[in-house]
């Protein structure tokens with residue numbers, strides 16, 4: 001192997017060009033730091049593809065397929081209600097996949113352009129931290145050594161593998177495989193009713209697959225507010241998504257192009273045969289072979305890189321952000337950490353509010369929340385008032401033909417400060433930003449109740465939920481008076 005001891009010296013080297021890493025690199029460069037970003041993700045032609053999991057095989061491609069499948073389902077189930085007559089509606093998976101791939105290409109290419117425009121040096125290859133200030137970049141047979149005053153590790157996460165369901169080329173797959181099916185499987189089993197399982201299960205169910213989701217926990221969407229989770233579970237059941245709680249996979253065997261599963265549902269052994277098995281049981285941080293043992297970076301008890309509130313590791317000058325550190329594995333959390341660390345390196349005071357990171361599940365109905373759930377408030381003994389408003393009583397939702405769900409606001413019983421907002425229904429992913437802004441500015445439910453919201457809009461449901469906290473909702477009977 002050829003070793004060139006290149007004298008490249010950088011103020012900052014970011015390892016990983018996912019939403020945490022590429023944002024960190026751009027912000028560092030904007031702040032005048034000489035910055036490089038190293039990534040070894042390859043597209044199908046072996047060319048560098050920036051954007052990490054989120055852009056290549058995660059958030060963006062899944063949203064593209066969710067949109068295609070949602071439009072199809074709407075056309076076959078509801079379009080006549082709008083006075084539109086379609087005949088012979090059909091779909092073409094190849095076109096859906098091509099559209100998805102085009103969106104991914106445009107966005108990953110967009111990052112490359114942003115790197116150029118901001119003078120970020122893009123390095124293609126695998127980075128290895130040799131010492132606290134030196135990295136080795138390997139690409140094919142080439143190795144080069146670069147130095148950095150600061151290193152930001154943003155290596156992301158990978159799907160958790162389970163022993164009883166080893167991945168195969170095309171039958172037992174992880175989320176990446178499930179985004180690439182070239183035709184609709186007749187029957188799919190998904191392991192894990194988490195965000196990935198629900199989103200991917202929804203895509204293929206809408207296109208006609210029979211989908212069974214096995215979930216080990218007895219509670220559905222345990223991280224969400226349980227009232228909202230129950231409503232979601234009811235809706236998914238109505239749509240035909242067969243979610244079986246308390247169900248743990250025991251074995252999966254591929255036989256004659258199908259997969260035969262044995263699982264235990266409440267201690268009772270059951271069998272199931274499917275055409276595909278999607279394993280979506282969580283993700284694990286990528287911490288392998290990134291630094292030499294002499295660098296002595298510490299991991300926490302769950303195997304994430306140990307960092308403080310400001311994402312600095314135990315080794316001065318080395319930071320870690322995104323899925324590779326504690327906190328929710330969400331692109332927007334990683335991006336904000338990237339900005340925070342860039343500003344800190346540039347000598348600016350920065351911190352981020354980990355209490356107000358919104359979560360979204362892009363199913364239909366969408367589910368989104370920020371702040372505390374009702375069960376969390378109860379467990380910590382915080383007294384609160386709740387207000388809720390159903391989309392069924394919202395004029396815009398009716399006109400849209402999407403009246404499922406509600407907005408729910410939880411406010412401190414003493415101060416009325418908003419502690420949590422939970423939305424299930426149309427455009428929940430967009431509406432939740434209003435809750436984040438309100439809560440960042442320490443709004444009370446009365447503050448929201450006193451503001452003017454445009455009519456007719458879905459946002460009025462947030463307004464009415466705020467009014468409902470004090471029993472003053474106009475278009476529905478409030479839960480409390």
Ligand code: NAD
Pocket residue numbers: 059162191192193194195196197199214215216217247248249280281282283328329330359360361362
């Ligand atoms: P998850 O942790 O959200 O859900 C995994 C589920 O699998 C859990 O409910 C768990 O109880 C279950 N499970 C684990 N082992 C099992 C077994 N042997 N049998 C049956 N069930 C089992 O993980 P995920 O859905 O894989 O997502 C990974 C990460 O990616 C999450 O942190 C998620 O937030 C993030 N993500 C977010 C979005 C979004 O923001 N919309 C989309 C996709 C992924």
